[in-house]
Amino acid sequence: MKRVIILGATGSIGTQTLDVIKNFRDNFKVVGLTAYNNVDLLAQQIEEFNPEVVAVKDENKAYKLKAKINKNIEILTGQKGLQNIVEYEADLVVVAVEGIAGLLPTVKAIERGKDIALANKEVLVTAGKIVMDLAKKKKINFLPVDSEHSAILQCLRGNDKKEISRLILTASGGPFRGMKYEDLKKVTVEQTLRHPNWKMGKKITVDSATLMNKGFEVIEAKWLFDISEDKIDVIVHPQSIIHSMVEYIDGSVIAQLATADMRIPIQYALNYPTRNYINGINFLDFSITTQLTFEKPDLETFRCLSLAYEALKIGGTMTTVLNAADEIAVSLFLNKKIEFLQIAEIIEESMKEHNNIQNPTLDDIINVDKEVKEKIAKKYMR
Ligand SMILES: NC(=O)c1ccc[n+]([C@@H]2O[C@H](COP(=O)([O-])OP(=O)(O)OC[C@H]3O[C@@H](n4cnc5c(N)ncnc54)[C@H](OP(=O)(O)O)[C@@H]3O)[C@@H](O)[C@H]2O)c1
Incomplete structure (x- = not known):
């Protein structure tokens, strides 16, 4: 029996x-x-x-929780508690918290030799090299939960990595696909949260609308599959049926297709390398699915995707800045403090102002994350 810890159990990925x-x-x-x-x-x-241990934000939440349950289990609190839970005996840690909060528990879990099922892409965006080097050193299984990366993992099975020509990540295009810069000036939080194909947490839904989510996925793919960014392409595929593809040197392309249901990649990460049937999953019906269309992403309108490629090329702490600035800008947008288009502006400004550290330590990354967020908060949270 596999013993599992789920970080972010109450979120969209956690509940699924x-x-x-x-x-x-x-x-x-x-x-x-x-x-x-x-x-x-x-x-x-x-x-x-019936878990053995749980962790919540603070003491107040712990008191509230105790009053609601009939079980005498251990309740950890605070950021330390959210990290220390990975020290309990387990085989696999599912990282499904939002933002940089996933980083330290992931590192700690790998240090303890636990396998990782990673939903939280921010971990690899902000500290991909450190995390993947450690995962290799500890010889753990590091499995993606993101549907695109799960698709790539499946398309790579049985093939030689040396024969890859490129990875092709598919993007739905989000709720504003086809819109131009001028059209985006007035879009509201409510419109932004209406994703056409996926039901997800608020942060990732906004990231999908700006295409930053796809930028994060490019960075995630680089570290997960150890491949250079010029071999990772993005194509908009509005039906979200092909979850990503691998093109090989002979021109063959292998794709993974399924309905848009995160329980499919989640079960693949949990059961890897086997597959299993989950109740309630819809299978593709090709007599109904008549159209699979593709278009180039509009990088001029959706600047966040270009900024992600740029940060990845620069390397070092630049992707930490990308992640930190996005995290706080999205939160400002959700709290109606800034407009939709300001998200990309804030990220670009933060990247321009940053003195890059090319080979950062984990402490450098934590410090840069904090500094960038404080600077933006000071400027916009008046
Ligand atoms: N949803 C998807 O379909 C999907 C697909 C691919 C990748 N992902 C990635 O998976 C991660 C989770 O996404 P989601 O959509 O599941 O998000 P979500 O629904 O917002 O859930 C986030 C989870 O993290 C917890 N959390 C929030 N802030 C935290 C903090 N500062 N410290 C510790 N825990 C915190 C939340 O607890 P409370 O509920 O108590 O607030 C909740 O359990 C993200 O990195 C996202 O990019 C999601």
């Missing part, structure tokens, strides 16, 4: 991971769960999955 685990009760034991604020849902999950 538990839904997948329900299908394989004999194969997985839920050891630990974390939430940040949502202790109501965490209490329900505790009753249903």
